[in-house]
Amino acid sequence: SPSTNKDAIFTEWCHRVGIETPKAELRTTKESVAGRGVFASQDVLKGDVVLRIPEAAVLHNQNAALYFPETAGFLASKKQKILKERRRRQRWWDPRTLWRRLRPLPFEKDNLEFVDPSEDLWQMELTLFALDVLENASVHPWGLWVSEWYRDDPMQRLHQTNVQWKNSVEIDGCIAELQEMLPDANPLTLRAAVDLRLRRLNALKNLYDVHHVPPLDTIYGLVISRAIELGKGIAGVIPMFDMINHSLEPNLALSFDGSAFELIAQRNIAENEEMFICYTRDISETINTKKKSLWDEVSAVWTLVQWGIPTLPEMGDVKKMTIKSSARENQNQETEDDDEATIKIKTFPIPSWTSRRKTRL
Numbered sequence: 440s441p442s443t444n445k446d447a448i449f450t451e452w453c454h455r456v457g458i459e460t461p462k463a464e465l466r467t468t469k470e471s472v473a474g475r476g477v478f479a480s481q482d483v484l485k486g487d488v489v490l491r492i493p494e495a496a497v498l499h500n501q502n503a504a505l506y507f508p509e510t511a512g513f514l515a516s517k518k519q520k521i522l523k524e525r526r527r528r529q530r531w532w533d534p535r536t537l538w539r540r541l542r543p544l545p546f547e548k549d550n551l552e553f554v555d556p557s558e559d560l561w562q563m564e565l566t567l568f569a570l571d572v573l574e575n576a577s578v579h580p581w582g583l584w585v586s587e588w589y590r591d592d593p594m595q596r597l598h599q600t601n602v603q604w605k606n607s608v609e610i611d612g613c614i615a616e617l618q619e620m621l622p623d624a625n626p627l628t629l630r631a632a633v634d635l636r637l638r639r640l641n642a643l644k645n646l647y648d649v650h651h652v653p654p655l656d657t658i659y660g661l662v663i664s665r666a667i668e669l670g671k672g673i674a675g676v677i678p679m680f681d682m683i684n685h686s687l688e689p690n691l692a693l694s695f696d697g698s699a700f701e702l703i704a705q706r707n708i709a710e711n712e713e714m715f716i717c718y719t720r721d722i723s724e725t726i727n728t729k730k731k732s733l734w735d736e737v738s739a740v741w742t743l744v745q746w747g748i749p750t751l752p753e754m755g756d757v758k759k760m761t762i763k764s765s766a767r768e769n770q771n772q773e774t775e776d777d778d779e780a781t782i783k784i785k786t787f788p789i790p791s792w793t794s795r796r797k798t799r800l
């Protein structure tokens with residue numbers, strides 16, 4: 440049974456919003472690598488579905504827009520402006536673009552140079568929606584879940600002090616702590632990663648003009664550590680799936696069947712074993728890359744900054760979590776050569792705004 444009352448309340452919440460937990464259970468326990476994680480509630484066989492999360496329960500911008508149309512409207516108009524500005528920058532002959540290139544001292548990059556509008560805007564979208572949820576936590580269906588979001592590492596503590604990227608004393612302290620967690624990391628790489636994360640947040644705040652919301656930085660740090668890419672430039676946080684910790688040898692894979700996300704056992708798992716997904720790269724890739732390279736070191740540093748998880752340098756990677764559409768089919772094909780199984784990545788189809796209108800939690 441769940442180890443704390445809070446876990447039991449969360450599990451009850453999951454069932455209320457349609458999440459099925461046939462073989463998995465959230466537990467706050469020292470047995471978990473992160474103090475809290477998802478465990479097998481009974482013996483699991485390879486190929487079993489241990490969790491099933493309906494798409495309507497996922498916090499992504501279209502589901503969130505149903506509850507917070509005002510925020511959705513604000514975000515959409517800002518996004519339009521940002522994309523327009525980017526299109527203008529792509530016209531090299533535009534006088535303003537030309538001026539930017541000809542400036543004598545182009546070292547001070549501007550906001551748009553720290554974010555890629557086709558990749559990074561979901562960060563602010565999900566952050567603002569999560570803030571909306573928290574403001575209405577006592578009545579909103581997602582309230583109980585979002586209130587449970589948690590992360591404790593030097594980078595998150597830095598975010599929680601709402602530090603500016605120019606404030607070097609606090610950044611130095613954070614870097615020193617991260618360095619202790621990953622002594623092999625090159626200090627300059629570490630500084631660059633922290634700096635990039637803070638500058639990107641700063642750039643997003645400027646582009647959206649949302650500077651004065653105090654818990655924004657905190658929620659931003661939580662959102663980026665829990666979201667998963669669902670499609671190009673679209674991300675979401677999947678309840679209960681977001682409670683699963685990271686391992687380079689995961690025993691679960693995520694699959695989408697058109698209406699729900701399923702977590703499928705990749706091997707037999709004993710009752711009370713912790714269950715993991717891999718936040719970084721697939722096992723099949725890790726096996727072939729034992730060699731430590733500069734790129735691996737950069738990746739390990741990024742994993743530390745993004746999730747607060749110190750990995751071995753040769754194991755790190757910056758790749759985002761991916762959805763293995765074929766996770767279930769692989770079970771049938773994999774019998775002869777497990778490691779060679781190629782994973783097809785399915786782009787998650789976000790349903791249109793109108794067709795989703797009726798589906799609420």
Ligand SMILES: C[S@@+](CC[C@H](N)C(=O)[O-])C[C@H]1O[C@@H](n2cnc3c(N)ncnc32)[C@H](O)[C@@H]1O
Pocket residue numbers: 472473474475476587588589590591592664665681682683684685686745746747748
């Ligand atoms: C998606 S959440 C996972 C659930 C989280 N443990 C919780 O209770 O909310 C990601 C966060 O979990 C923690 N985490 C996940 N895997 C970890 C690991 N292998 N070692 C240490 N911390 C981990 C980190 O704090 C990370 O930022």
